[in-house]
Amino acid sequence: MTNPIITRVIPAIRMLTSTAAIKVVRFDQRSELVAVEDEEDLRAISFIKKGSGILVVDETIDPTEILDDLTVKLSAWSTSNNNQPDYILLKGIGLIAIADNAYDLDVLLGASPKELKNINGRVQQKIILVTGGAQGFGGGIAELLYAQGANVVIADLNEQTGTAMADALNSNNQTNQAFFTPVNVSNAESVELMIAATVKHFGGLDAIISNAGILRAGGLDEMTPETFALMTDVNYNGYFLCAKYASVVMKAQSKYKENYFTDIIQINSKSGLKGSNRNFAYAGGKFGGIGLTQSFAMELMPNKIKVNSICPGNFFEGPLWSDPEKGLFVQYLRAGKVPGAKEIEDVKAFYEAQVPAGRGCRVIDVVRAIFYVIEQEYETGQAIPVTGGQNMLN
């Protein structure tokens, strides 16, 4: 089980210090910091900012005691200093840096200052984790949320593409940051570590986008039990694990800040709303995801955690459909699935014609639905179609 200092104490500190704008927080356990005895020792460390505010909390391993002690001490500290501390030293445990943005956290922990842009966007300084964020819908979602000022955690099985995505976002020189953490969403321990890495790096979690998903089509004759189990593990169980471990941190936050809403958002599919011929392993997992969404929504609303699914139509421009070697367009062309189709363009036109809007779903269409869900306080347990009219609710 992950250290409760990470799942409970750090998110609480973020909320307790977010008296004006929402803060970000970083937990640093470098050995020189764990060994610090008192404020004087800490100020002697070269990178600690001159004149910064420091609060020291005595060593204890019990998170409830730490939190009780902290709540009283923080309130006294901020009343007498008319501000919040820049650092909280949990003696023998580590140092917590507190700032208005992720870049300022870097500086508080030793990075050299540079000129960066502060983005005043729709999700400014929120901490948003995107599973499967290395490419496809997830990559595009991470990119657009970062552009709107979010601190984005890209969590993916593919370390190379995920790290490259985070580096590319950070090269925009903004005060909000992207951070990569590896994950296999179908493994409980891995998901727990992903959430812990997020909290250590940014201090909490405002929204998790459960987007990682796989598709292996096939009818009953072709589908093996192993492939069915793999798809269920990633698409269905993975969503449960993300909600389970994310909600621990979200609950810790809502306990320490009144009316602080957070979001669990599943990227579902139009196949979660209507059966999909010879694609039941995918459709079944996605239908099940909506059952989870409705049930989590009832359980978590008292904690101000909204839970919604977004059900996109086909993302024709993404790798699943457009990859020149493995994409569905090429596969369907080779398999002769579209009668009379000679080129990829013919296959694409066939599928586009099934959408009243005449085109496939794009990342921006999904991100607009994400903004709606995050900005709305009075909506939970929904499955929101973003299908250009291909699926209509009844």
Ligand SMILES: NC(=O)c1ccc[n+]([C@@H]2O[C@H](COP(=O)([O-])OP(=O)(O)OC[C@H]3O[C@@H](n4cnc5c(N)ncnc54)[C@H](O)[C@@H]3O)[C@@H](O)[C@H]2O)c1
């Ligand atoms: N592409 C579409 O047409 C479409 C339409 C509707 C819904 N969706 C849904 O959108 C989501 C993303 O789909 P996409 O088409 O962008 O997929 P994609 O294959 O382009 O990207 C998926 C990402 O998830 C990662 N991933 C796969 N298994 C993982 C695991 N076990 N743990 C962590 N990461 C894992 C991959 O490495 C990859 O980076 C899926 O949930 C999918 O069902 C896709």
